[in-house]
Amino acid sequence: MKKLLKRALSGLVFVCVLIFSILYSKITFIALFYVLMLFCLFEFKRMIKLNSVFPYVIGSLLFVFGNILNVEDVPSKLIFEYVGVALFLTIFISFASILFAKKEEVISHLGKIFLTIIYIVVPFTLMVQIPFLNSTFNYVNTTILGVFILIWVNDTFAYLTGNLIGKNKLLERISPNKTIEGFIGGMLFTFIVSYFLAQHFETLSLVMWIVIAGIVSIFGVLGDLIESMFKRQAGVKDSSSLIPGHGGFLDRFDSVIFAAPFIFIYLQIVQ
Secondary structure, rough: HHHHHHHHHHHHHHHHHHHHHHHHHHHHHHHHHHHHHHHHHHHHHHHHHOOOOHHHHHHHHHHHHHHHHHHHOOOOHHHHHHHHHHHHHHHHHHHHHHHHHHHHHHHHHHHHHHHHHHHHHHHHHHHHHHHOOOOOOOOOOOHHHHHHHHHHHHHHHHHHHHHHHOOOOEEOOOOOOHHHHHHHHHHHHHHHHHHHHHHHHOOOOOHHHHHHHHHHHHHHHHHHHHHHHHHHHOOOOOOOOOOOOOOHHHHHHHOOOOOOOHHHHHHHHOO
């Protein structure tokens, strides 16, 4: 009971902070997600046993490079003259630093750095772009809030349906607890909630919310399975214990990390 209470309280605090940062302003939204990216980088680096500061530096520069135009009164020239050059130099230095590594570790070390960038930094950078993908390029907080609502609904109802009627394993080798019934249940409720989102968050049409619900249902589960694969390889149950009762930040963002790039691509195409 005590463990359940701790899990509920920490989950409530986490959700409230996330929703507040999204609704308050675009600055609080961007700032919080930058911090969350750093936490996820820390957890993933530890999981794959990568001892390097370059993912933090490259990740920070990429995040700024990708989102600085969404901050008011920042000249676009600044991006290419300073941030862009700094990013190039950092990537160059990260390559050069491999010269001092042991010969047998070169490819592995460099591969881990770029795996970390692709798996963590790129999705977070694109995720923060989602509320700005509209005809006016203004910050529309309901878009990203709706995405998280769909993620939470999918995760919750996949878990509940799987516990109630789940019998057929989805991918037992990677995640023994996930079932086909849970996957279908999560998807069904996600589509239902997307209909109600379209009635209240009218910046996107019903068809667009339904497509996003489909992306969340499919790629969110894939993201969960991929993180489970990394944890299984590392021999850990959770990415960390930073969120009491919930594991780590990467455990909470594994679904949206994988779904966000596809949502970004879809909105880029249709907007």
